[in-house]
Amino acid sequence: MFFINNLVLAFTGSLSAKLKSLLIISAPAGLIAWLFEKVTSWTIANGDYIVLVLVAIVIDHILGSIFHLQIKDFEVKKNLKGLVIKISLCIAMGFLFEGINHLIAEVSIVKSYLLIVMRLAVFLYPAFSAIKNAYILSGKKFPPPALMERITKFNNTLDLDDLKGKTPQS
Numbered sequence: 621m622f623f624i625n626n627l628v629l630a631f632t633g634s635l636s637a638k639l640k641s642l643l644i645i646s647a648p649a650g651l652i653a654w655l656f657e658k659v660t661s662w663t664i665a666n667g668d669y670i671v672l673v674l675v676a677i678v679i680d681h682i683l684g685s686i687f688h689l690q691i692k693d694f695e696v697k698k699n700l701k702g703l704v705i706k707i708s709l710c711i712a713m714g715f716l717f718e719g720i721n722h723l724i725a726e727v728s729i730v731k732s733y734l735l736i737v738m739r740l741a742v743f744l745y746p747a748f749s750a751i752k753n754a755y756i757l758s759g760k761k762f763p764p765p766a767l768m769e770r771i772t773k774f775n776n777t778l779d780l781d782d783l784k785g786k787t788p789q790s
Contacts, residue, residue, distance in 0.1 A: 662718070673710055673743050680706070680750035687753050706746055714742045737778050748775055 629641040663670060681703050688694040717738035724731040748771055755768055763771075766785075774782040 669739060669743075673714070673746065676743060676746040676750060677703075677706055677710065680746040680753065683750050683753035683757060687757055690757070706749075710742055710745060713745070717742060736780070740774075740780075741778065744771070744775060748772075 623645065626641040626644050629637045630645065631638075633641060681699075684702070685694065685699060688699070720738065721731065721735050724734065751763060751768070751771060755763060770783055770785055774780070
């Protein structure tokens with residue numbers, strides 16, 4: 621009703637009422653259009669990253685469903701709830717981490733490191749879950765236990781050297 625009243629005023633009211641009504645109508649629309657443009661630009665520029673995270677979620681969901689079917693505790697409601705939570709957390713943390721990246725304006729090694737680590741963290745949340753499911757489903761044969769140890773260590777420390785299996789040089 622609020623929108624309709626302002627729309628009517630924009631066409632029938634006095635000049636000041638028209639201007640006020642147009643401002644009230646256009647400000648939220650402009651903000652939404654600006655936000656949509658920013659999200660669209662970021663999505664286009666980061667399409668590969670988004671696809672990788674979404675594919676990791678799908679693989680995790682499939683392997684997790686197979687795992688829970690095998691141990692006979694599969695419930696559709698819990699399964700869908702877990703999927704929605706995982707997608708929501710990836711979107712929320714991805715947004716927050718990208719925000720941190722944009723707050724650090726200058727190009728530096730710190731910014732590059734943070735971008736890599738934060739994107740890896742968002743990707744590895746569903747990917748590591750999928751890898752753990754594959755590990756369990758394969759009888760702890762695939763991926764190899766040594767790789768599982770490295771991924772688990774990185775997941776705890778966020779030190780990229782843990783993925784390489786090298787110790788940092790002093």
